[in-house]
Amino acid sequence: MSTLTLPPFPASPRDDAIQLYAAFKGFGCDTSAVINILAHRDATQRAYIQQEYNTMYSSDLLKRLSSELSGKLETAVLLWIHDPAGRDAILLRQSLTVSKNLEAATEVICSRTPSQLQYLRQVYHSKFGAYLEHDIQRNTSGDHEKILLAYVTTPRHEGPEVNREMAQQDAKVLYKAGEKRLGTDEKTFVQIFTERSAAHLAAVNSYYDDMYGHSLKKAIKKETSGNFAHALLTIVQCAENPAKYFAKVLRKAMKGLGTDDTKLIRVIVTRAEIDLLYIKAEYLKKYKKTLNDAVHSETSGHYRAFLLALLGPNQ
Secondary structure, three states, X not given: OOOOOOOOOOOOHHHHHHHHHHHHOOOXXXXXXXXXXXOOOOHHHHHHHHHHHHHHHOOOHHHHXXXXXXXXXXXXXXXXXXXXXXXXXXXXXXXXXXOOOHHHHHHHHHOOOHHXXXXXXXXXXXXHOOOHHHHXXXXXXXXXXXXXXXHHHOOOOOOOOOOHHHHHHHHHHHHXXXXXXXXXXXXXXHHHHHHOOXXXXXXXXXXXXXXHOOOHHHHHHHHOOXXXXXXXXXXXXXXXXXXXXXXXXXXXXXXXOOOOHHHHHHHHXXXXXXXXXXXXXXXXXXXXXXXXXXXHHHOOHHHHHHHHHHHOOOO
């Protein structure tokens, strides 16, 4: 569930555009006003605001925000302004072709549903005039390339139904392809992980634990490594409990010396309209601290205010 807190009565996109224009005028930007508007509007409302602003002032709101904001706040707001598919497309283009952050690209691809990925591919092509598959091929290699390509192009069932016998059989096949043999049959892992539904993989994981005394996750860590292992682990953990998976990613981003702001922004901004409420609950359950408190202690200024606005009430 979303953590967005929206006004009790829908705001007028025209009024929002006027208020944003006023916030940009004069000496310095009224950053608090920008946050108070944009952090409390859903994807549809944000799209209307952009249209109104562009029409009324013959100016691109994105460009204006970019010139008025800076640093981590600018990164977060410019990512937030898009709808989820557009945002994912930008993240993937950036991580595959510019920053070469293959961990981020893997997380975005392997945590999305088949229907999200299908739409994402269309948006990616219309935004950048390039095919997502081609960018994956150019910037990844080996088994990592194979699993990402198969994951974005293979249709998968999205319902909760599971064929128990088939799930048990898959658990056995994965054991034979990995822990039972010398060397790993990566092709089998790619096939099962990219062709089965999330509900099915969650069942496979459960049977694997019952049959072999430890989780499939442990087997993956033992048998594979690098970006390929990261892809497999993301798929299986998101099949089981996506909120728990993202709570761990956020913890990792804030743990130890320094904060991985790129990761922090990516997860909070991309999940705010999807399941951030569940992620907050998992974070509290696992780490005995609210996600709001963790973010508050790791960030500062307007950047902190923006992330906390997306997180909603501290609970």
